[in-house]
Amino acid sequence: MNRSRLRAWQTGGDHIHEERLAGGMEMEIEAKSSSDSVGSRHKIWRLVLATSAILIATFIQLPHALALDHERHATVNAGERVHLWFGANYGRRCASAGPPLFNLLSKPSLGEVTTELADYTVPNGEHCAGNSYTGLRIWYKAGAIAGTDTFRYTLEFPHEPSNPTPSKGPQLVTVTIVVR
DSSP states (O other): OOOEEEEEEEETTTEEEEEEEETTEEEEEEEEOOHHHHHHHHHHHHHHHHHHHHHHHHHSOOOGGGGOOSEEEEEEOTTOEEEEEEEOOBOTTSOBSSSOEEEEEEOOSSEEEEEEEEEEEOOTTSTTTTOEEEEEEEEEEEOSSOEEEEEEEEEEOOOOTTOOSOOOOOEEEEEEEEEO
16 A cells, blocks of 8 residues: 655745655655735726725615505504605615605595605604605594405606606506404
């Protein structure tokens, strides 16, 4: 059985010396480490990825309400009104193309839906915090009859004319209200 032993050590900088003992034969191998070029490639890729992320965030404007809930649920007493949604239409550059566009697709049977424009100030901790926009509030007012009411509407967040990215279009929301 032929056994070999390996002994390696590094001397000054990027040179690695290796001594292999195989069946009484001794050889010394000197190799230069290529870790500098590998590390450089990783640094370049990290820089490219970071730059790409910054460019995407700068030039693609995502509206504030991309996280819009597509289903909403509420409980309200007969004759009372409940607030369903309040938000504004602004993007990454904190510009706006006006308030969100509301379209009622199917009316509720036990109450009514109303909307109103109101000043909306972006909460602290969110992108564009402290900026004010014309926002849209959506309300539901229950009638006198108890039961479960369902209706659907869309909200659309158009982009300002200088934004080359198309809007996501109308976003469907289904609402279920329990009237007590």
